[in-house]
Amino acid sequence: MQNQDNILKIENLEIGYPSKKDVNNILFKNINLSGNTGELIALVGKNGIGKSTLLRNIAGLQESIKGDILFFDKHKESYSRTEFARMVSFVSTEIVNINNLSVFDLVSLGRFPHTNWFGKLRSDDIIKSKRALEMVSMDSFARKNVNEISDGERQRVMVARTLAQDTQIIALDEPTAFLDLPNKYEIVHLLNKLSKQENKTIIFSTHDLNIAIQEADKIWLMLEDEIIEGAPEDLILNETFNKIFEKSNLSFDKLKGDFRMKRTHSEKIGLIGEGVYYNWTKKALERLNFLVKKSNESILNVNIEEKDDRHVWKLNESGNIHEFNSIYELSLYLKKIN
Amino acid sequence: MLKKHTSFIWILLTVVLLVLFVFDIVLGSVQIPLKEVLKIIFTGQSDHPEYLTIIYRFRIPKAITALFAGFALSVSGLQMQTVFRNPLAGPFVLGISAGASLGVALLVMGISTFTIVSQIGVIGNWTIVIAAWLGSGLILFLILAISARVKDIMTILILGIMFGSATAAIVNILQYFSNESMLKAFVVWTMGSLGGVSLTQLKVLIPSVAVGLFITFMLIKILNAMLVGENYAKSMGLNIRVSRFLIFFSTSLLAGSVTAFCGPIGFIGIAVPHIARIVFKTANHKILLPGTMMIGGIVLLLSDIISQLPGHETTLPINSITALVGIPIVIWIIIRNQKLSSL
Secondary structure, three states: OOOOOOOEEEEEEEEEOOOOOOOOOEEEEEEEEEEOOOEEEEEEEOOOOOHHHHHHHHOOOOOOOEEEEEEOOEEHHHOOHHHHHOOEEEEOOOOOOOOOOEHHHHHHHHHHHHOOOOOOOOHHHHHHHHHHHHHOOOHHHOOOEHHHOOHHHHHHHHHHHHHHHOOOEEEEOOOOOOOOHHHHHHHHHHHHHHHHHOOOEEEEEEOOHHHHHHHOOEEEEEOOOOEEEEOHHHHHHOOOHHHOOOOOOEEEEOOOOEEEEOOOOOEEEEEEOOHHHHHHHHHHHHHOOEEEEOOOOOOEEEEEEEEOOEEEEEEEEOOEEEEEOOHHHHHHHHHHHO | OHHHHHHHHHHHHHHHHHHHHHHHHHOOOOOOOHHHHHHHHHHOOOOOHHHHHHHHHHHHHHHHHHHHHHHHHHHHHHHHHHHHOOOOOOOOOOOHHHHHHHHHHHHHHHHHHHOOOOOHHHOOHHHHHHHHHHHHHHHHHHHHHHHHHOOOHHHHHHHHHHHHHHHHHHHHHHHHHOOHHHHHHHHHHHOOOOOOOOHHHHHHHHHHHHHHHHHHHHOHHHHHHHHOOHHHHHHOOOOHHHHHHHHHHHHHHHHHHHHHHHOOOOOHHHHHHHHHHHHHOOOOHHHHHHHHHHHHHHHHHHHHHHHOOOOOOOOOOHHHHHHHHHHHHHHHHHHHHOOOOOO
């Protein structure tokens, strides 16, 4: 196996759009990052901060302004086009939607840097393309057309194409962008699995921080003027995540590993209950700007009780008891009296 | 099963192509019996010397021209649709026909404006060909110079259309100031003609088209990669600049040569690649490219047969026929597929 530490090293990189007239086109400076084998890396940051540009620099689609990107201790520029294409593959945000292009043909395009001038697929190329489809569980779709499959399936096929390209590093620009929630989780989980199983270094940009925290081995966090890397758990514990949306109303919940709106609580409310019912009722009350206390001593108190196999919410409004059958009914009443 | 199906299509296309080729030679304003035609083709002899002349001097060159023009225009259309990832692209999106017509317009009408010469006969067939070639070559040069600098492929498409409009504007001005007979000569050229190509000219046209087709067949792998867009193609190790150069060069050679000899023949280049996609149900150029070529030959031979109005003295302009044959095909495809928005 390759030396663990030297797959990808980014040193003092400066990215942006070079222009002859001015130097104002620099998007991001002083980027120092690294990537190892068997690692899934999530690139996180605000819109427009330069995530795509960084990925395009790594994937060799764009020149950097300053600094170095090293693959296996060698400069990016020292590789030939084909050598580079055998080392790094890329999935962009562009949706590939071509009539009459079969899934297998699309995946086997990944063999491009391995085939001869005519693009003839040798048996080895066919086996590798088929295996790539198996790895993303899309082998039964080989003969289908790419415009007949769902977005989630297409994203898997695009991943299979990079697997057929047989590269150590795979860079993906927002692979979860168009997907529904289950598909988002599945594709990132698949990337995680592939990074371990195939010992690849997979880098993807995303806005789905929850998923990134759960699946990624490392997070590259792009803040206003610095980029920080570390295990998601490290970044949670040292409160780095809070810096992402410093200027907005979001704050990071360390315990839950999730963002929530910063709220200004107006009134206290007591809540007694158990398990998930307690948690979700608390969430609803917080949405209504209450400061929730696990006690019975406020002016307003809610008790969640079980009654004939179902739950009821009893609101004690300074002695007057109201009973509600759902959180929604409770919240309607609370809105009215506020 | 799929393989069997495809080889059946190949055989069918070959048979249709051959039959139409023979029909194109048999049918014409002078009626020659099929027997005589076959005898002339296979033995080179006939009891009627005038038949020999008609077949050898006119009909065979014309059929061969139709065949090669069909090959060239449809293949260059396919290349442009793939490179620009646009179903409405055709061989002339780069402004090649506009460039050629500028060349011809400058020759035909420019000369008549600035000199006293007004006899069309003075301007030989070859002169028109060279003028058209120079015109499309100029546009090709501009496009290649731009494509080396411009990164975005869509910018090139728009610039190609701009060049086309600009040259068309100049042609309009020339038309406005030219006299009637010159204007007619030019308009006749724009209608296209397969019959005006002599045997000597075929010796130039055929090699030009053959070289263009050869380059295109060398580019099959590159064209397949271009299908998914230049970003992906680059990430798979494709040299975009060299690829674009080769594709634009071969397209210009194919479309430019045919336009120089036959005038701007429209619609084949846009319609035929779509027919090939429907017939073969693939986007892979290994099949699509030869398929498009074959169908292009078939469609232009068919158009030529129709344009001769078999049995009649007159022939219709080929450009109108290709449009009238092509438009229903495209409409049918749109209605059947409703997916022309992507390739």
